[in-house]
Amino acid sequence: xxxxxxxxxxxxxxxxxxxxxxxxxxxxxxxxxxxxxxxxxxxxxxxxxxxxxxxxxxxxxxxxxxxxxxxxxxxxxxxxxxxxxxxxxxxxxxxxxxxxxxxx
Amino acid sequence: xxxxxxxxxxxxxxxxxxxxxxxxxxxxxxxxxxxxxxxxxxxxxxxxxxxxxxxxxxxxxxxxxxxxxxxxxxxxxxxxxxxxxxxxxxxxxxxxxxxxxxxxxxxxxxxxxxxxxxxxxxxxxxxxxxxxxxxxxxxxxxxxxxxxxxxxxxxxxxxxxxxxxxxxxxxxxxxxxxxxxxxxxxxxxxxxxxxxxxxxxxxxxxxxxxxxxxxxxxxxxxxxxxxxxxxxxxxxxxxxxxxxxxxxxxxxxxxxxxxxxxxxxxxxxxxxxxxxxxxxxxxxxxxxxxxxxxxxxxxxxxxxxxxxxxxxxxxxxxxxxxxxxxxxxxxxxxxxxxxxxxxxxxxxxxxxxxxxxxxxxxxxxxxxxxxxxxxxxxxxxxxxxxxxxxxxxxxxxxxxxxxxxxxxxxxxxxxxxxxxxxxxxxxxxxxxxxxxxxxxxxxxxxxxxxxxxxxxxxxxxxxxxxxxxxxxxxxxxxxxxxxxxxxxxxxxxxxxxxxxxxxxxxxxxxxxxxxxxxxxxxxxxxxxxxxxxxxxxxxxxxxxxxxxxxxxxxxxxxxxxxxxxxxxxxxxxxxxxxxxxxxxxxxxxxxxxxxxxxxxxxxxxxxxxxxxxxxxxxxxxxxxxxxxxxxxxxxxxxxxxxxxxxxxxxxxxxxxxxxxxxxxxxxxxxxxxxxxxxxxxxxxxxxxxxxxxxxxxxxxxxxxxxxxxxxxxxxxxxxxxxxxxxxxxxxx
Numbered sequence: 001x002x003x004x005x006x007x008x009x010x011x012x013x014x015x016x017x018x019x020x021x022x023x024x025x026x027x028x029x030x031x032x033x034x035x036x037x038x039x040x041x042x043x044x045x046x047x048x049x050x051x052x053x054x055x056x057x058x059x060x061x062x063x064x065x066x067x068x069x070x071x072x073x074x075x076x077x078x079x080x081x082x083x084x085x086x087x088x089x090x091x092x093x094x095x096x097x098x099x100x101x102x103x104x
Numbered sequence: 105x106x107x108x109x110x111x112x113x114x115x116x117x118x119x120x121x122x123x124x125x126x127x128x129x130x131x132x133x134x135x136x137x138x139x140x141x142x143x144x145x146x147x148x149x150x151x152x153x154x155x156x157x158x159x160x161x162x163x164x165x166x167x168x169x170x171x172x173x174x175x176x177x178x179x180x181x182x183x184x185x186x187x188x189x190x191x192x193x194x195x196x197x198x199x200x201x202x203x204x205x206x207x208x209x210x211x212x213x214x215x216x217x218x219x220x221x222x223x224x225x226x227x228x229x230x231x232x233x234x235x236x237x238x239x240x241x242x243x244x245x246x247x248x249x250x251x252x253x254x255x256x257x258x259x260x261x262x263x264x265x266x267x268x269x270x271x272x273x274x275x276x277x278x279x280x281x282x283x284x285x286x287x288x289x290x291x292x293x294x295x296x297x298x299x300x301x302x303x304x305x306x307x308x309x310x311x312x313x314x315x316x317x318x319x320x321x322x323x324x325x326x327x328x329x330x331x332x333x334x335x336x337x338x339x340x341x342x343x344x345x346x347x348x349x350x351x352x353x354x355x356x357x358x359x360x361x362x363x364x365x366x367x368x369x370x371x372x373x374x375x376x377x378x379x380x381x382x383x384x385x386x387x388x389x390x391x392x393x394x395x396x397x398x399x400x401x402x403x404x405x406x407x408x409x410x411x412x413x414x415x416x417x418x419x420x421x422x423x424x425x426x427x428x429x430x431x432x433x434x435x436x437x438x439x440x441x442x443x444x445x446x447x448x449x450x451x452x453x454x455x456x457x458x459x460x461x462x463x464x465x466x467x468x469x470x471x472x473x474x475x476x477x478x479x480x481x482x483x484x485x486x487x488x489x490x491x492x493x494x495x496x497x498x499x500x501x502x503x504x505x506x507x508x509x510x511x512x513x514x515x516x517x518x519x520x521x522x523x524x525x526x527x528x529x530x531x532x533x534x535x536x537x538x539x540x541x542x543x544x545x546x547x548x549x550x551x552x553x554x555x556x557x558x559x560x561x562x563x564x565x566x567x568x569x570x571x572x573x574x575x576x577x578x579x580x581x582x583x584x585x586x587x588x589x590x591x592x593x594x595x596x597x598x599x600x601x602x603x604x605x606x607x608x609x610x611x612x613x614x615x616x617x618x619x620x621x622x623x624x625x626x627x628x629x630x631x632x633x634x635x636x637x638x639x640x641x642x643x644x645x646x647x648x649x650x651x652x653x654x655x656x657x658x659x660x661x662x663x664x665x666x667x668x669x670x671x672x673x674x675x676x677x678x679x680x681x682x683x684x685x686x687x688x689x690x691x692x693x694x695x696x697x698x699x700x701x702x703x704x705x706x707x708x709x710x711x712x713x714x715x716x717x718x719x720x721x722x723x724x725x726x727x728x729x730x731x732x733x734x735x736x737x738x739x740x741x742x743x744x745x746x747x748x749x750x751x752x753x754x755x756x757x758x759x760x761x762x763x764x765x766x767x768x769x770x771x772x773x774x775x776x777x778x779x780x781x782x783x784x785x786x787x788x789x790x791x792x793x794x795x796x797x798x799x800x801x802x803x804x805x806x807x808x809x810x811x812x813x814x815x816x817x818x819x820x821x822x823x824x825x826x827x828x829x830x831x832x833x834x835x836x
Contacts, residue, residue, distance in 0.1 A: 020375045022175065023615045025339075028381040029171035030617055031205050036385070045417040048513035049522070049616060053404075055204045058620040060509050062516070065615050 003052065003066035005079035006040045012071035013037050019068040031055040032069055110192065112160045113272050118182060118213065119197035120206050121168030122621040124225045126150075127630055128197055128255035129165045132264075148543075148637075156265060164191065170205075170619075171381075172212040174343050176546035183343075186216055187327065192275075193268055194220045200230035200237055200252070203396060207388045208381075210248060211302070217329035219271045222250035223264055234400030242395035256627055303335075303383040306371065310364035311338065317360055321352040337361035338368065339377040407622040411506070420510035427503070428529055435490045435533070442486035450479030465662070473658035478651050482643075484534065487564065489639045491533050495526065495541075496634040500626035505618055512616055518598040519605030521545060522616055524554040528597065531561030532590075535796040537638065539803055547614035553601050555804060556812055559792045560597035562590050565741035569787050572745055576766040577780030585784070593788055596819070653794040657739040659709070661732075661747075666707035668700060705747075710735055724786065724824045725779045734786075740793050778831040782824045789820030 006012055014036045017024045031054050032038075038054035049060045073079075117132070119125045133152025150165040166185060167178035174180050186194070194213050198206040203224075213220045224230075224239055239250045251267050253260035303311060311334045318330040328347050336344035338361065351357055368376045414423055454475045461467040498504060504526065512522030520528075523545050530538035538558045545551040562570070567586070574585035668676075676699045680692065705711050714731035721731050729748070737744040749765050769775055775783075791797065791813050801809040 016374065017378055020378075023612075023617075024375060025173060025377050025381070026171075026175060026615055026617050028378045029173070029208065030619075031208070031385060033378070033382040033385045042411075042415060043417065044509060044513055045420065046513055048417075049509055051415070051509070051620060055202075057202045057205060058404075058622075060505065060512075060522075060616065060618045060620050062512065062616040064613065065617060 001071055001073065001079050003038075003040070003050065003061075003069040003071055004063045006071065006073070007077060007080050008040050008043055010077040011037065011039045011074040013074055015070040015072055017069055019065075023065060023068065027061075027065060027069065030059060031057075037074065038071075110272060111158070112162060113193060113268060114162050114164070114189075114191040115193045115195055115268060116164050116166050116186060116189075116191040116218075117195050117197060118166040118186075118209070119168060119223075119225075120170055120199065120209060122619060123168065123197045123199045123206060124255040125168055125197040126165065126633075127627065128223060128225055128253060128261075129163060130629065130633060131255050131258035131261055132161070133163055154265075159269070161265065161268070163195075164189075169209065171209060173339075173341065177548070178546070186213075186218060190218060192219070192272055194218050195223055195264065195268065196220055196248070197223045197225050197253075197255075198250075200224045200227045201233055201235055203237065204385070204388055204392055207246070207391070208384055210246070211384050211388070214246075214248060215329065215332040215335055217332065219275060220248050221264070221267050221271055222246075222248050223253045223260075224250055225253045225255050227252035227260070228254045228256075233403060234398060236397045236399060238395045238397075242391060245391045245394060302387050303380065304386075307338070307368065307379070307383060310367060311335065314338075314357065314360050314364060317353055317357045318351065324351045334361075335380065338364055339380050340365060340375075341377075404622070410623060414503075414506050415509055420506070421514070424507050424510040424525075427498075427507075431491070431494045431498075431529075432532065434494060435487055439487040439490050443483050446483040446486065447479070450475055450483065454479070468662060469655075469658060473655050474651070476654065478647065478654065482647070484564070485639065485643060487533060488537060489635060491530065492537065492638045493631065493635045495530070496631050496638070497626055500624070500630060500634070502621045502623045505620050508616075508618060509620070516613070516616070519601045519609075520553060520557075520598075521547075521550040521614065522618070524550065527554050527558060528561055531558040531563060533564055535559055535561070535563050535792055536799045539796065539799045540638075542803070549605075549609045549611055550614055552804060552808065553604050553609055555800060556604060556808070556815070557597035557601050559796060559812070559816060560593045560600065560789070562593045562788060563741065563792070565793070566787060568742050568745050570784055572748070572765065573769070573780045573784045576769040577775075577777040585781070589784055589788055592785065596789065600815075600819070653739040657710075657736050657743070660713070661705055661708050661710045661736065663708060666704045668703060705732065720821075723828075724782055724821070725774075725828050726783065726786075727774050730783065734790065737787070738791075738794050738797075740795075741787070744787065778828065782828045782831070785827060786820055786824040789816060789823060791816045791820075 003012065014032055014034055016034055017027050017032055019027065036054055038052050041051040041053050041058060043050050047063055049062050050066050052059055052061060052066075117125060117129050129150065129152065133154055138151050148167075152163050152165075154161045154163070164185070166182045169176070169179045169182050172179060172183055174183070185191075194216075196210045196213055198210065210220065210222060222243070224237055224242075227237070230237060237252070239252060243250045249267050249271060251260060251263045253264055302308070311331075314334040314337065315330045318328075318333055319325055328344075333344055333347065337348065337357075345358070345361075348354060348357055348361070365376045368379055372379045374382075413419060416423075454471045457470050457475065458467065461470060498507075504523075507525055508522030511525045515522060515524055524542070526544070527538050527542040530541050535558050538561070539555050542551050542554045542558070545554055566589075570586045570589045571582070574582040578585045673696070676696060677692070680695045680699070684695075710732050711728070713735060714728035717731045718728045721727070721734075733744045733747045736747040745765075748769070769780070797809060797813070800812055
C-alpha cells in the first residue's frame with residue numbers, strides 16, 4: 001500500500017521509499033524514512049498534490065511521489081479504490097516509469 | 105578568552121528555508137549589509153557585519169536548504185561556499201518548533217569539519233506551542249553547542265555571539281580552559297561524543313576504513329574533509345566521486361567506497377543514500393526524545409482553520425485567481441498616483457532642459473534620448489515596488505506554497521511546475537523582475553521553461569499597443585480584442601512549455617516536494633527589506649540597459665539627419681493646406697513639424713533598416729513602417745505607439761487614446777482589420793525588449809538567449825503569417 005492510496009485523514013507508518021536516485025533521496029531528506037508516522041491532511045482538486053503531516057510539519061507532494069512511498073495503515077482505514085492507480089491518470093504511467101525503482 | 109583571538113570572525117549563517125534565517129541575519133547585522141551574487145550563479149548573496157567588544161563578526165547569509173546534496177543550485181552554492189571559503193564558524197539556524205527535520209541539516213554541517221553553533225530560533229513560538237527544548241542536553245548529545253534565539257525581535261542574539269566567541273577562541277588554543285576544550289572537541293567536526301555510532305555500527309564499520317584511506321592525503325583532506333567525503337561516497341554523490349579523482353590514493357579509495365555501497369545495498373536491500381538518511385533521522389529521533397519534551401499536542405488549529413478555506417479542493421484555484429486579481433488591481437490603482445507624479449517630474453525635467461539647452465542634437469539627446477527613455481522606465485518603479493511588496497507579503501505570510509498547491513495540477517499537465525505560477529503572473533507586470541523571480545524554482549529545467557514562457561505573458565508595456573490597435577480596427581469589440589490577446593499569450597505560453605518539455609527539455613518530471621509552512625505574521629522590517637532589495641535590482645538593471653537602449657534608439661532614429669529644402673517645405677505646406685484649408689498658424693506649424701519628423705525617420709538608419717528588413721514583414725502584409733516600429737520596440741514596447749505616431753504624421757506625443765492616430769491607422773490603405781489583428785499578434789509574440797533579453801542572458805546565458813530570440817521570432821512570424829494567409833483566404 002502506498003501513500004497515494006490513503007484517503008484524507010488516514011494515518012500511516014512508512015515502510016520504505018521505493019524510488020531511488022534524486023526523488024527517493026529528496027523524500028528521505030524531507031523525513032520520509034522507515035518507521036516515520038504521518039497523516040494525509042488533504043488532497044488537491046482532480047487528484048492534485050497531497051498535503052501530508054510528517055515529523056511534526058506539513059509537506060506537499062504530488063501523487064507521483066506519493067505512489068513511491070510504501071506504508072502500512074495505522075488505525076482502521078481502507079485503501080481507496082485502485083482503479084485509477086494504473087489507469088489513464090495513473091501514477092505508474094508514462095511519467096512514473098522513468099523514475100520508479102522497479103520495486104513493487 | 106585567548107590573547108591571540110581572531111579579530112575578525114567569518115560566520116556562515118545556514119539552515120532550512122522557513123527557519124527565520126533572514127530575520128535572524130537582520131537582527132544580527134542591523135543595517136550593515138550588502139547584496140550580491142555568488143560567482144557564476146544567480147543565487148543572491150547577502151553579507152553583513154556586526155562589531156562587538158573589539159571584534160568584527162562577518163556574516164554570510166547562505167541560501168535556505170534542506171540537505172547538502174547537489175539537488176538544487178542553492179545546495180550546490182552552499183556546499184561550494186563552505187568547502188572553498190571555509191568560514192571560521194557555521195551558525196545553523198533551526199526552527200525550534202520543527203527540530204527533527206531541521207537537525208538533519210545540522211548533522212551534515214557537522215561532518216564538514218567546520219565548527220557549528222546552533223541557533224534554536226523561534227523559541228518563543230516553540231514555548232507557545234508547548235514544545236520544551238533542553239538546549240544543554242541537546243548540545244551534549246549532538247556535540248553542537250546551541251542557544252535559544254528569537255529572530256523577530258533579536259532575542260538571544262548576544263548569547264549566540266558569546267557562544268560563537270567561546271567556540272572560536274577555543275580553536276585558537278592558546279589558553280584552552282577546560283570548558284572551551286570540551287566545546288572544541290564537541291564542535292570541531294569530530295562529530296561529538298557519540299559520533300562513532302551516528303550511522304550505526306554496520307555503516308560505521310564501512311566508513312572507518314574509507315576515512316582512514318582518505319586521511320592518507322593531507323593536502324586533499326584540507327579541501328575535502330575525510331569524514332564528510334566518506335559519507336558522501338557512501339551516498340553515491342557524483343560530485344564526491346569527481347572530487348576523489350584528485351586524491352593520491354584514488355584507485356584504492358574508489359574501490360573501497362564502491363564495495364561499501366554494494367555491501368550496504370545488499371545488506372539493507374535499499375539504496376545506500378536512503379540508508380544513510382534513515383540512520384541520520386534515527387539518530388536525531390533519539391536525540392530529540394531525550395532533549396525535547398512536548399507538553400501539549402501540537403496545535404495546528406489557526407493554520408488549519410484558514411487552510412480549510414484557502415486550500416479547499418474546490419475553492420483553492422478560484423481563491424488564487426481572486427487573490428491575483430486583487431494584487432493587480434491594488435498595484436495599478438495605488439501605483440497610478442506616484443506614476444503620474446514621476447511622469448510629471450520627468451516631463452518637467454525635460455521641459456527644463458528644453459529651455460536650458462539650445463535647439464539641436466544635444467537638446468534632442470538629453471530631452472528625447474536620456475530623459476524620455478529613462479523617465480519612461482522609472483515611472484514604472486512605483487508599480488514594481490507595490491507589486492513586490494504585495495508578493496513579498498504573500499510569501500512571508502506563507503501563501504506562496506498554498507498557491508503552488510492550487511495550481512500545480514493544472515500547470516503540471518503542461519510541463520510547468522506549481523512554483524512557476526508567481527514568476528508567470530509577475531510577467532503581466534514586467535518581464536524583468538518576473539524572470540528574476542524564477543530563481544525560486546529549484547530544478548534547472550523547470551526554471552528554463554518558466555523563463556522561456558514569461559515573454560508570452562503580455563507585460564504592462566504591450567497593453568498600449570493592444571488598446572490602440574483594437575480601438576482603431578475593432579471599435580465595436582475593442583475590450584474583447586485586448587482580452588483575447590492576453591488569452592492567446594497565456595495559451596501560447598502553455599503550449600510552448602508543453603512542446604519544450606516534450607523536446608529539448610525532456611526528462612523525468614521534477615518532483616513536487618514542498619514544505620507547507622504554517623501562517624506567520626510578517627514583520628514590516630523584513631518586508632521592507634525584501635522590497636528594497638528586489639526593487640533595487642530592477643532599477644539597476646532596467647536603468648542601465650534601458651539607458652543604453654534609449655540612446656541607441658535615439659541615434660538610429662536621428663541620424664543621418666535629413667535637411668529639407670525650402671521648396672519641399674512649401675510643397676508640404678501646400679498639401680497640408682489643401683487638405684485642411686481652415687488650419688490656424690500653430691496647427692499648421694505642428695503638422696509641418698510632424699511631416700519633418702516623419703521624413704527624418706524615413707531617412708534615418710532606422711528608416712533605412714526598416715526598408716531593408718521590409719521583405720521579412722511583407723509576407724505578413726506589413727510595410728517598412730511596422731519594421732521601424734518593431735525596431736524601436738526593442739527599447740521598450742510602449743515606444744511602438746509613439747513611433748507609429750510619428751510615422752503616421754500625427755505627432756510624436758500620440759498615445760493609445762489618440763483618436764487622430766486611430767483614424768490615421770484606419771485610413772492607411774495598407775492596413776485593415778485583419779492586418780491590425782495580425783499586427784497585435786505579432787507584437788505579442790515577437791522577442792521582448794532589450795531589458796528582458798539582457799535579463800534572460802544574465803540568468804540563463806547567451807545560448808538560451810539566442811534560442812529564445814529565434815523561438816519567439818519564429819513562432820511570432822509563423823503564426824502571424826498563418827493567420828494572415830488564412831484570413832485572406834476566407835475573405836477578410
